[in-house]
Amino acid sequence: MSYKWIGAILIVGSCGGFGISLAVQRKREEAMLAQLCGILDNMLWELPFQLTPLPELLRHTAEKQKGNLGALLWGLAEQLDRQVLPDVLSCMEAALSDTILHFPRVNQLLLQLGKSLGRFDLSGQLKGLSALREQCGQQLTELKADRDTKLRSYRILGLCAGAALVILLV
Amino acid sequence: MICPWKELLSVLPQWLRGQLAAYAEELQEIRLRCGQPPELVLGKGSRWLSKTVTQEDISFCVNTASRYSPWSAATVSQGYITAPGGHRIGLCGEAVIKDGELTGMRTVHSLCIRVARDFPGLARRVHFRGQAMLILGAPGWGKTTLLRDVCRSVAEEETVAVVDQRQELFPPGFPTGKRMDILYGCPKKQGIEIVLRTMGPNCIAVDEITASEDCQALLHAFGCGVRLIATAHAAGMSDFRQRSVYAPLRESRLFDTFLILDRDKSFHLEEIYP
16 A cells, blocks of 8 residues: 555656646746847847957857857857858857757747848848847747746646546556 | 968868869959859969859858858948958849948859969069059059059058058068058048058058049148059059049149059059159
């Protein structure tokens, strides 16, 4: 009988843990989107001010960033310095394949960033970056809007799924 | 002869690099057109390579020449980029016009890459004694190369301020003169005013006078007692006399020394004293 209870507790615990890990992932995604917004803001301030070439701009920005996004910017700057790939998008794809980000939404935005960089006129370049910044901000707002409800749901769903399994098995 | 060959190769697609080695001595221009094979303009005629140039190749050249930042090259709106080593890349494609002004290019379909070369000692036999020297020649006849060495030669004796708008005259790696100050990337009109005010030069040098405002700036500098060296597009004296943009220079009799280039890149000196 005690084995059954231990098993039941483990099932509930693991399902609850899964729900909590989903909630944590979501929080991380939110933090990464906020970080990406900051990166885009930094680029938008720096570009018209000094017309900094892209590899330097990425390095300056990467110095202030932590985690995988910082590593990705360094990787992209290195790809650009190698001068092997034809455009920024290809360099971004190569950098993304070397860095694991886990979040498809962030990956998609970064690919869009790669696509929008490398315009011929500064105003066009700034407009492209501003549009991406807006999109990034919008996604962040959406994530934040139902954050508390979703996080609670993930945890409760995990615990309930565990409890349901216990009832079925015990 | 100095040619930043490594820098030239670095901006070209990899498949093209290996095919250029045989033409290193005589290569003057590389013309890349989307959907056509590359054309190599050599000292005597052209040669076409076999492989077709793609849009990706063109993008590669533009991106590597501008370090993937074409927007940071202010000269895109004038239709060119200066690549490392001073090689000038002319751009042709779909232009972006805003308020009637060319602001950039949407897409680029053709490139004209002019190979920069330096011949130290080329102007050894030129003795600049007058007040202002003008180097005349058609495009591709070697005006910039000659101006570079004249500047070096004059800078042995006196202070020369060079306004190098296109960063082609003295790109990194090319020897400069002893008494030479170089202002890079600044438009000629503003550049002449800046060096005049701040550097106290005996002589100011600029490449390619193409606008009347450049002529006015030269006249202003001359009025301040500075000697001048410049280049202009004209295939000889008669051509120079016919071009309306140079009218203020002719009327003011600013230039008294002319270095006239020929198609074969030889040159002769004409001194005109009032």
